Amino acid sequence: MSSDLLLSAKGINKTYSSSMHPIATLRHALFGGKVSKRDEYPVLKNIDLDICHGETVGILGRNGAGKTTLLGILGNVIQPTSGRVERYGRIATLLGLTAGFNVNFTGRENAYLFCSIQGLTRNETDQRIDAISDFADIGRYFDLPIRTYSSGMQARLAFSCAVHVDAELIIIDETLAVGDANFRMKCYDRIGQMKREGQTFLLVSHNQNMVANFCTRGIVLEGGAKIFDGNTMEAVEEYKRIRTESMGDSELEGKLLKRNDGKSKLPKDVVIRDIELEERQETEEEVGVISATLVARRDVGPVSVNFGIRNQHGIVVCALDGLQTGFIISGLKKGERKNIEMQFSKRLLPGKYYFSTTVHELIGDVKKPQDLRQNAMSFEVLCDSAMSGIADLGMGVKLAEANSE
Amino acid sequence: MKLKFFTPNFKLAIDLALRDLEIKYKRSFLGWLWLLLTPLCLLGIYTIIFGKVFGIEWQSHVTNKSESVGFSLPFFVGLAIYLMISDLVNSSTSLFVSKRTYVVKSPFPLWVLWFANLIRVGVHGAVALLLVIGLAIIQQRFTLTGAVWMFINILNIAVFMAGLSLLLVSLGPFIGDISEAIRLLLRVLFYATPITYPLSLIDEPFQEWMWLNPLTNMVVPLRSAIVFGVPGSIWKIASFSLSSIVLFFLAYWVFSRVKGVVSDVV
Numbered sequence: 001m002s003s004d005l006l007l008s009a010k011g012i013n014k015t016y017s018s019s020m021h022p023i024a025t026l027r028h029a030l031f032g033g034k035v036s037k038r039d040e041y042p043v044l045k046n047i048d049l050d051i052c053h054g055e056t057v058g059i060l061g062r063n064g065a066g067k068t069t070l071l072g073i074l075g076n077v078i079q080p081t082s083g084r085v086e087r088y089g090r091i092a093t094l095l096g097l098t099a100g101f102n103v104n105f106t107g108r109e110n111a112y113l114f115c116s117i118q119g120l121t122r123n124e125t126d127q128r129i130d131a132i133s134d135f136a137d138i139g140r141y142f143d144l145p146i147r148t149y150s151s152g153m154q155a156r157l158a159f160s161c162a163v164h165v166d167a168e169l170i171i172i173d174e175t176l177a178v179g180d181a182n183f184r185m186k187c188y189d190r191i192g193q194m195k196r197e198g199q200t201f202l203l204v205s206h207n208q209n210m211v212a213n214f215c216t217r218g219i220v221l222e223g224g225a226k227i228f229d230g231n232t233m234e235a236v237e238e239y240k241r242i243r244t245e246s247m248g249d250s251e252l253e254g255k256l257l258k259r260n261d262g263k264s265k266l267p268k269d270v271v272i273r274d275i276e277l278e279e280r281q282e283t284e285e286e287v288g289v290i291s292a293t294l295v296a297r298r299d300v301g302p303v304s305v306n307f308g309i310r311n312q313h314g315i316v317v318c319a320l321d322g323l324q325t326g327f328i329i330s331g332l333k334k335g336e337r338k339n340i341e342m343q344f345s346k347r348l349l350p351g352k353y354y355f356s357t358t359v360h361e362l363i364g365d366v367k368k369p370q371d372l373r374q375n376a377m378s379f380e381v382l383c384d385s386a387m388s389g390i391a392d393l394g395m396g397v398k399l400a401e402a403n404s405e
Numbered sequence: 406m407k408l409k410f411f412t413p414n415f416k417l418a419i420d421l422a423l424r425d426l427e428i429k430y431k432r433s434f435l436g437w438l439w440l441l442l443t444p445l446c447l448l449g450i451y452t453i454i455f456g457k458v459f460g461i462e463w464q465s466h467v468t469n470k471s472e473s474v475g476f477s478l479p480f481f482v483g484l485a486i487y488l489m490i491s492d493l494v495n496s497s498t499s500l501f502v503s504k505r506t507y508v509v510k511s512p513f514p515l516w517v518l519w520f521a522n523l524i525r526v527g528v529h530g531a532v533a534l535l536l537v538i539g540l541a542i543i544q545q546r547f548t549l550t551g552a553v554w555m556f557i558n559i560l561n562i563a564v565f566m567a568g569l570s571l572l573l574v575s576l577g578p579f580i581g582d583i584s585e586a587i588r589l590l591l592r593v594l595f596y597a598t599p600i601t602y603p604l605s606l607i608d609e610p611f612q613e614w615m616w617l618n619p620l621t622n623m624v625v626p627l628r629s630a631i632v633f634g635v636p637g638s639i640w641k642i643a644s645f646s647l648s649s650i651v652l653f654f655l656a657y658w659v660f661s662r663v664k665g666v667v668s669d670v671v
Binding site for chain 1: 413416417420421424428506507509510511512513576578579580581659662663664665666668669670
């Protein structure tokens with residue numbers, strides 16, 4: 001494994017001292033000394049990360065979680081406050097759109113510059129320049145200054161450069177998000193193809209589906225710390241959990257929410273317990289029924305329940321907003337229990353599925369999340385079907401009647 | 406391994422320097438001609454004002470009887486150095502801020518930007534030097550001994566420039582006042598340095614004070630080598646050389662301390 005190691009980061013910390021005057025920063029850098037805690041603004045906390053050959057690593061995290069800073073440090077653009085990064089091989093970095101482009105140079109000159117920054121000789125660049133131009137596909141703009149480009153065109157050029165410099169590791173920071181659908185498809189195709197050829201990628205994206213589809217490993221950053229590293233599917237779930245929890249926070253912050261201490265920030269005045277799945281034969285079709293119990297730990301106002309089912313790629317097959325169907329429990333006393341049943345038609349095709357549910361307290365027109373059970377239960381659908389995919393749409397094929405004469 | 410790290414970065418620095426020059430002259434009609442035109446025009450203007458109107462001229466004391474060497478050549482040596490230093494100082498203080506995209510987006514060490522800037526200024530300096538040498542040859546003042554001392558003085562100047570610019574690029578992003586203060590200082594130094602007049606024009610007791618000005622240490626020995634073919638004071642050359650080396654190490658220390666936090670403040 002160690003021979004496959006491309007990049008190894010140990011104990012990376014990054015602290016900005018944003019409130020410090022530049023001169024104070026300078027004095028601190030020159031002569032050391034203590035910085036008051038109030039001035040310190042930690043962006044990354046003690047991150048360890050190894051990347052090996054052939055991996056496609058996706059980093060997920062909310063805005064401000066430290067994704068770009070981490071990429072900057074890994075790509076040797078930003079120096080960490082403490083910690084070591086060892087790099088074994090050429091690393092192409094696309095931070096933001098422009099990858100250090102000079103807006104007064106033409107696309108062609110910037111391509112040369114980019115390759116030169118990545119350590120390619122003029123000759124090597126000469127051999128690649130046509131491929132770069134073709135892939136970027138920006139036509140005559142290739143010979144016009146970058147300042148005339150749209151952001152999409154810049155992204156095209158940057159991506160095209162990055163994939164043509166023969167880097168062992170390509171680091172891409174949300175560059176793809178600005179391209180149009182065609183270009184994104186082209187990039188994903190290219191990433192897929194290069195992945196098969198053994199290229200290593202490190203991607204940052206807000207797009208969970210992209211991470212779920214492309215990456216072999218997912219990392220979740222939250223508040224500057226690495227809180228998950230492993231299976232992409234689980235990484236996506238973890239990311240969604242953070243987002244849901246924080247959504248409750250930000251919507252109601254300061255007004256209603258009294259935070260509970262502990263890992264989860266949800267108040268959990270009402271919790272969902274005893275989730276179980278059974279199959280039942282209703283009048284017409286077979287249905288799956290998920291039974292659960294709501295338990296009130298304090299007196300709460302009206303509550304409603306959402307639930308949904310995902311497949312193993314994290315794609316939501318179907319989700320229901322209980323409130324919109326008119327499902328409201330008008331209030332629960334402390335200690336009161338209510339049994340509920342959530343049901344769905346058995347149209348799922350073979351595969352593994354995950355069940356998630358949330359319970360909300362309704363305060364005015366705001367839904368305040370009370371409990372979230374992400375992937376509370378998983379079940380496997382086993383059957384012999386000619387159809388594949390997620391859902392049984394009752395597909396069939398036959399000869400058209402018009403042929404019969 | 407060390408070498409593998411440095412060679413591509415040296416090439417990159419040269420590449421960046423050439424691109425900077427290219428972008429500067431590409432958008433102009435006369436293009437690279439400006440490299441020659443700027444020093445020549447300034448030379449013309451100052452020669453008319455100081456040489457003709459004020460009648461300043463240099464005397465050669467090599468032989469016992471003093472002989473006039475005119476104004477333009479000795480002045481040109483000083484002017485070339487002044488222009489180069491002023492370009493270097495002005496570009497260095499704001500270097501990391503003006504190259505922000507490279508500082509925060511590109512994966513190469515910061516010293517490459519400093520070095521590229523030094524090369525760019527060096528190219529301007531080399532062009533001016535060629536003009537000076539050309540003029541010296543035309544006026545038949547260029548000698549072999551002079552050439553040897555010229556070479557030594559140029560080495561000294563290069564070390565001083567490297568140290569000065571490294572110090573300024575390191576401090577510039579943190580102290581906004583530097584660029585303004587230095588600009589003002591340069592204005593003063595143009596007249597406080599024996600550029601438009603010979604050092605001998607200054608009264609004896611003040612002459613020693615003039616040597617505290619680094620520009621004097623660059624202009625006077627180089628002029629004496631190119632125009633008069635003699636080293637001048639070897640002690641002065643040696644002490645300037647030593648100070649330049651000390652300056653460089655000081656600058657290197659400062660740079661290695663601040664390079665980690667530069668990207669936080671630009």
